Amino acid sequence: MNLFADIRVLVIDALTALAAEGVLPDGLDTRNVAVEPPRDAAHGDMATNAAMVLAKPAKMKPRDIADALAVKLAADPRVETAEVAGPGFLNLRLAPGVWQALVGTVLSQGSAYGRSVMGAGQKVNVEYVSANPTGPLHVGHTRGAVFGDALASLLDYAGYDVTREYYINDGGAQVDVLARSVYLRYLEAHGQEVAFEDGTYPGDYLIAVGEALKDKVGDAYLDKGEQFWLADIREFATAAMMDLIREDLAVLGVTMDHFFSEKSLYGTGQIEAALASLDAKGLIYEGVLEPPKGKLPEDWEPREQTLFRSTDHGDDVDRPVKKSDGNWTYFAPDIAYHFDKISRGFDHLINVFGADHGGYVKRMKAAVAALSDDKVSLDIKLTQLVKLFKDGAPFKMSKRAGTFVTLRDVVDQVGPGVTRFHMLTRKNDAPLDFDFDKVLEQSKDNPVYYVQYAHARVASVLRKAAEAGIVVDDATLAAADHAKLDHKAELAVLQKLGEWPRLVEIAARTNEPHRIAFYLYELASDLHSLYYQGNDNPALRFLQDTDAATSQAKIALARSVAVVISAGLGILGVTPLDEMR
Known part of the structure; x- marks a missing residue:
């Protein structure tokens, strides 16, 4: 049930009636009419x-249309x-009974209340995280992981057929650096002194990998050139890194449906097939790019390359897909990867990238x-980016990773639920401050606490009602006399x-799961406000000492809030709490 959609239908029906009466012209396009x-x-x-x-297409004054429409709607x-x-x-005020009836709807439908068929089963691929497999996930990956996972859940809730996907960047030079770093840890496991140079990864997380390699191959790689290992x-x-x-x-509660290896694109003809598809459309050519704007790099020189005519589809410049030495550019396997997604029958693709990938947007689109x-x-x-703070100062601890704060560092400090919710308290393209003290603070200023407290408060009310002998199962509460809920609060x-x-x-239409977090905070605030007003006005208290029927109506309202909070937290990947400890 979507009450706003129902009233929009009422508005459209009223407009149709006005057209039938000759007040409005026939055939008006009402797609942009909103409620x-x-x-x-x-x-x-x-x-x-x-x-x-409708004023312009109807060639009428807006006020004249509104006056006629108001009469129809008021009937x-x-x-x-x-x-x-x-x-x-045109402002509408609905009869109280319309709002009061929502309680029965929410309690009857449970977690299905708010679910939508908007997606109509369309297939959506949400690719997120996709970190280089060279070490543990860091705090920046954490935000992308939470955002992507919540977005996937939101789209599923809105009726889409969603696939969660991780693109393993295992085809580039960084994996060679990883191999050399593991080799150093392998030598270390054999008692040799090593030095991490030439950009190798010094993190302690590779110690266990080096030891595992020793257990597997013994001394087979000792004193051997890298062509052997x-x-x-x-x-x-x-x-080993992908297992990590x-x-x-998993610690964050994220499970992928599919992992796709970049390496699988090389030597299999998939890159060639994707570019052949573009070539058949006249979009691949040999040419020389214009020099970059501003100061030229010292090593820049005009040279012929194989180019994709991306400007035909909204890009600023055409993009190289093959270098002058015959090797593929980084863009070529990305084209092939997305060609594979399209071939798998997805209707919509969503990529969650870090802020440093902004320059990739137009070419990929x-x-x-x-x-x-x-x-x-x-x-x-x-x-x-996410900026971490603790005790009022920037937080940069990460002995295990060597150079950055890991996902585990964050989750170990505050837990997965707090981490996930707080990562969604800002829109994805806005910077986020993550203060370890504030996200655990028990106050209205901490959104995750305030929302969880609302859910726990309702659970407490239900426990107290049951102790008082009041029947509070959802079916009974749904059938209560909700007309008693007539106070403005x-x-x-x-x-x-x-x-x-x-x-x-x-939120699903705009791919913005942060809207869910914002809404839950507002809903929790309204519930808390109602509860606190009961301190001064006994008639607003959820438990009415001598009136079980009125108690059930008021408890039904509170329980409805808990149902929606639970559904919203489920989308965000956060477990609702029945008690605050």
């Missing part, structure tokens, strides 16, 4: 832009008032548009509950 909360809650429960968006029993404001804005150790070390990354993700003939969409979400909670299905669809 949404008003900017100022004092103006009503909902507002529609119908008169404003419906669900609408208490329909008031025209300004040049043609590099390929084997690459494979061994990459597998999977363990890191151009490639997907060209490969799919504009039939498959690609949305690239960039996650900005109670109606405010009901109206916030009514926004949930609409909010889910907006």
Whole structure:
């Protein structure tokens, strides 16, 4: 049930009736007619832009349309008032019974309340994390992992068929560096002194890998040139790092559906096939790029390369896919990887990248548009940096990694639920401060605490009611007399509950799971406000000492809030708490 969608249907039906009566012309396009909360809650429960968006095509004044529409809408029993404001804005106030009926709906539907069929089963691939397999995940990967996982859950909740995917960057030179680093730890395991030079990775996490390699091959690689061991150790070390990354993700509650190896693209004809597809469309050519703007690098020289005509699909410049020496550029396997996604039948692709990949957005969008003939969409979400603080100062501890704070460092400090929720308290493209003290603070200023406290508060109310002999199962609460919920504070909670299905669809449509976290905080605030008002007004308390029926109605409202909070936290990957410790 989506109350805003239901009232929009009412508005469209009223417009159709006005057209049948000759008040409006026939055939008006109503796709942009919206029903949404008003900017100022004092103006009503909902507002529609119908008169404003239809005025020009109808060749009428917005106010004239709004006046006629208001009469039609006010005739419906669900609408208490329909008031025209300004040049043609139409504000609606619904009958209290409409909001009160939501409680029964929420409790009857449970976690299904707010679920949408908007996605209609369309196949979506969400690729996230995709860190180089050279070490444990760091705090930047943590934000991308949380964002991508919550987005995937949100899209699933909105009716899409979602695949969570990790792209293993195991085809580049960084994996050779990893192999050399593991070889040094292997030598160390044999008692030799080593020095980490030439960019090798000094983190302690490779000690166990070196020892495991020794257990596997003994002294077979000692005193041997890398031509004898590099390929084997690459494979061994990459597998060990991916096991480590999977363990890191599991600690955060992230499970991937599919891991795709970049290495699998090389020597298999997949890169060639993807570029042949572009070539058949006249989008591959031999040419020389214009020099980069600004000061030229000392080693820059004009040279002929194989180029992708990405400017035909919105990019700023054409992009090289093969170097003048005949080797592929980094972009070529990325094109092939996305060609593979398209070939797997996905309708939409979403990539979650770090902020340093901003320059990759246009070229990748151009490639997907060209490969799919504009039939498959690609949305690239960039996650900005996370700054860590503790005791009021920047936090940079990471002995195990050597140079950075790991995902494990963060989760070990505050737990997976707190980590996940806080990572979603800002939009993905906004910088995020993560203060270890504040995220554990028990106050209204800590969103995760405030939301969890609301859920725990409802659980406490249910326990106390049961102890008092009041029946509080969901079926009984759903059948209570919800007309008793007539105070403005109670109606405010009901109206916030009514926004949930609409909010889910907006968040899914914009690929913005942070909206869920924001909504949950607002819903929790409304519940806490109602609870505290009960301190001064006994009629608002959830438990009415001498009136079990009224208690059940009020407890039903609280329980409805807990149902929605639980569903929202589920999307974010956070377990709701029944007690705060």
